[in-house]
Amino acid sequence: MPLSARLYKSEAIVLRQRKLAEADRILTIYTPTLGKMDVKARGVRKTTSRMSGHLQPLTRCMLQLAQGHAMDVVTGCETMESFPALHEDLGRLSRAMYAAELIDRFIPEHAQSFPTYRLLLDTLRRLAESESTDMVMRFAEMKLLDQSGFRPELEVCVGCGAQLAQEQNFFAPQSGGAACRACSTDVAGPRVMSLNALKVLRLLQRGSYNDVTRVKVGEDLAVETERHLRSYIVCVLERDVNAAAFIEKLRRQDHRPVVGV
Amino acid sequence: MDGIGPEDLKMTELLQRMRSDQVREIILATNPNLEGEATAMYLTRLIKPLGVKVTRLARGLPVGGDLEYADDVTLARALEGRQEMQG
Numbered sequence: 422m423p424l425s426a427r428l429y430k431s432e433a434i435v436l437r438q439r440k441l442a443e444a445d446r447i448l449t450i451y452t453p454t455l456g457k458m459d460v461k462a463r464g465v466r467k468t469t470s471r472m473s474g475h476l477q478p479l480t481r482c483m484l485q486l487a488q489g490h491a492m493d494v495v496t497g498c499e500t501m502e503s504f505p506a507l508h509e510d511l512g513r514l515s516r517a518m519y520a521a522e523l524i525d526r527f528i529p530e531h532a533q534s535f536p537t538y539r540l541l542l543d544t545l546r547r548l549a550e551s552e553s554t555d556m557v558m559r560f561a562e563m564k565l566l567d568q569s570g571f572r573p574e575l576e577v578c579v580g581c582g583a584q585l586a587q588e589q590n591f592f593a594p595q596s597g598g599a600a601c602r603a604c605s606t607d608v609a610g611p612r613v614m615s616l617n618a619l620k621v622l623r624l625l626q627r628g629s630y631n632d633v634t635r636v637k638v639g640e641d642l643a644v645e646t647e648r649h650l651r652s653y654i655v656c657v658l659e660r661d662v663n664a665a666a667f668i669e670k671l672r673r674q675d676h677r678p679v680v681g682v
Numbered sequence: 683m684d685g686i687g688p689e690d691l692k693m694t695e696l697l698q699r700m701r702s703d704q705v706r707e708i709i710l711a712t713n714p715n716l717e718g719e720a721t722a723m724y725l726t727r728l729i730k731p732l733g734v735k736v737t738r739l740a741r742g743l744p745v746g747g748d749l750e751y752a753d754d755v756t757l758a759r760a761l762e763g764r765q766e767m768q769g
Contacts, residue, residue, distance in 0.1 A: 469744050505755060508716075514719070
């Protein structure tokens with residue numbers, strides 16, 4: 422097959438990169454139409470590479486790719502959005518890396534989903550602009566769980582199926598959602614969940630991003646919400662997310678309350 | 683990132699040395715990519731409170747490169763670090 426027949430173009434967000442051989446890299450990219458895939462970028466570790474700057478993680482770029490045997494190869498690229506605000510603030514940068522890692526871990530290779538691509542793009546834009554980066558992340562986590570088929574049950578008790586009362590309930594990640602007081606002994610790994618935390622989680626699940634930004638969430642409540650969502654994500658992925666531990670470390674340095682799942 | 687945490691960077695040793703020796707400046711030579719940037723910012727947070735000057739290697743256009751193909755971040759860095767011509 423001639424080279425021209427093997428070439429195609431695609432928009433992509435670079436999630437991750439790792440070294441390959443002397444001067445190459447393997448990039449994990451997320452595209453709106455082809456899903457997540459690994460591609461090879463040749464020579465991008467040389468200082469004179471014309472492409473390396475356009476292929477940094479968390480960059481949205483237009484790629485020209487050539488079909489390869491094991492992996493497609495990047496033959497050209499151009500930056501579409503580089504989110505410079507993310508690169509100036511470690512708090513924003515660490516959360517953006519967390520978002521990219523979440524997508525990488527949740528989405529199987531070649532599983533195409535335009536809404537999830539859109540969610541990642543919107544999340545990166547919001548992280549670059551918003552003051553409340555933690556709520557941006559909680560919204561992204563909840564929507565990602567929803568889109569990947571792991572929507573937690575927050576309306577009725579996962580044990581008995583009854584409507585949850587307006588009181589302190591429990592959150593049982595291993596059982597898939599909220600549990601009432603009576604069932605808390607029957608479900609696996611229950612954690613106490615305040616009524617306000619349940620309301621915030623429901624808002625994140627049902628509301629739009631605009632709805633979420635209108636609500637002011639105090640630090641303690643934000644930490645509790647994050648703890649429940651994190652424990653659920655760890656349960657679904659069966660592992661922790663590396664960038665989350667890093668965010669915790671930064672918090673500890675700033676003497677802010679930590680989540681500690 | 684990628685399983686290499688801040689504790690793998692021998693930071694305790696460096697901070698100890700900074701306290702015992704007369705260190706005037708710490709030059710961060712991390713890669714000019716995203717991980718390098720995050721590492722440099724993290725180390726700056728740790729070192730700055732000790733009152734030592736922290737600098738990072740200049741980033742911008744490489745010798746033998748091509749201006750036409752430079753991305754916006756590289757160009758912005760190159761503009762930030764511009765230097766007056768000696769004429």
